[in-house]
Amino acid sequence: MAFVLGIMGSPRREGNTELLLSAFLEGVRRNGLQVRKLYVAEQGIAPCMGCRYCEREGFCKLSDGMDDVYRLLRRADLVVLATPIFFYGTPAQTKALIDRVQALWSRKYRLGLQDPKAPWRKGFLLAVGATKGKNLFAGVELTAKYFFDSLGASFEGTLGFRQVDKPGDIAMHPTALEEARARGRELSGGLSRRRRVLFLCRENARRSQMAEALLQRYAGDRFDADSAGEEPAPEIDPLTMRVMAEKGMDLAYRRPKGAGEVLGQGPFDLLVRMGCEVSCPAVSALQQEEWDLEDPAGGSPEAFQRVRDEIENRVKDLISRFGK
Ligand SMILES: Cc1cc2nc3c(=O)[nH]c(=O)nc-3n(C[C@H](O)[C@H](O)[C@H](O)COP(=O)(O)O)c2cc1C
Structure with a gap:
């Protein structure tokens, strides 16, 4: 059955990021698809040491909470990365997950192997930040682009909301949750018709x-x-x-x-x-x-x-x- 993975990239449960991700996944569920929300900060993922083991062997040398994440990423038909902006990037826990995807990068670019779902798997970015600068999401968008490429997913776009800071701010936004629900439904629609x-x-x-x-x-x-x-x-x-x-x-x-x-x-x-x-x-x-x-x-x-x-x-x- 089609499977959608939601990566909850904020260390804060039930904050703005999670509310936005939940709305997106609600839209997905309306198409009858299976979803899983992954709490990155509770997953116990150590950062990449850049040891190059994966470039030779195709697997990460470390064994921890990331073991399950590799399997979930490969099972997913659609991956949605939801993150707050921390110093123009993602929180460190989420960056650790992204860096560990280097093992999948190595399988693709060093070993020349293609994940069978890669030709059509989709990736989408949800982001929230406190300020209103034009470039607020530029850093995470660039990171997301290469993250999705490494795991074999086309980057379908970003839904980002500025001036979202205090707990619950996102729920006060006039359209944010409805937009996320609609994007979730729209992006997963094709998967449910197969x-x-x-x-x-x-x-x-x-x-x-x-x-x-x-x-x-x-x-x-x-x-x-x-x-x-x-x-x-x-x-x-x-x-x-x-x-x-x-x-x-x-x-x-x-x-x-x-x-x-x-x-x-x-x-x-x-x-x-x-x-x-x-x-x-x-x-x-x-x-x-x-x-x-x-x-x-x-x-x-x-x-x-x-x-x-x-x-x-x-x-x-x-x-x-x-x-x-
Ligand atoms: C360590 C840290 C760094 C932050 N850096 C930025 C930043 O560079 N730009 C910004 O607009 N907001 C920044 N913020 C604010 C968060 O993006 C904002 O509060 C967001 O709504 C938090 O989402 P959450 O409720 O899901 O945790 C930062 C917050 C923290 C805790």
Whole structure:
């Protein structure tokens, strides 16, 4: 199901930033999408040390509250960064999160990998500040531009309000909350109109993960692709990661899901079963089809490549059959 991440960048709960972000997310919820508000200052994110580990390995050497944030950022279809202006920048806690996105920058620009959702994921900036200077939001806008680029999102714009200082000031503004609600609704509207496709296999570690990523990569703006397995494996098969990376596709931060996690998210427009012979759980779907695919589990890299290429052809065919 489409997922929207709201980054609450003020250390102050229920202040101006949070009120503005809540209004935006309320607009998103009206489209029936899943949302999550992330309280950055409570997440325990250490600042980047600039050690360059991520440039070599593609992952951050530190392990802390940012581990979850990488997964949430990669899951999100729309990311909204909400921040107060602190000395023409973001609060330090939020800047720590932004700097740690260097690991995603490295995956993109050093390792040449593309997140399958990157071609259509959107990013938006909400900002509040006390003064009324023309350049009040210039600093955070520049930071946001490169933040969104690194996580694979197009920067869709800023909604900033000046002369907002004391707690509750934003609620006194004649239009601010309504504007935020309207932007949330408008920016997430397209996501809610996509056809929903679920790929189901046994472990959600190979075939269904490939299919989900390929559909997202080629037509994620028109299809909301998800995948799950009857008996989810602890992690995605490293050979799946490898053969997808050969095609430039980055499956990092994804994990296998059990069918139970997606059951309640129906009805899907299309359920594609691939090798869950015994007891595919009852998923509510308007249409179903069975893809008869070789199971590459335990096989050679060449077997994984064969299956990947077969799935790629079938995904392209699916797009042409249902894409109108
Ligand atoms: C450390 C700090 C630095 C600030 N720097 C600026 C600034 O450079 N320009 C500005 O207009 N407001 C500045 N402000 C004011 C905040 O942007 C303003 O109070 C905002 O409404 C706070 O949002 P919140 O209620 O979500 O915390 C600063 C506030 C703090 C605490």
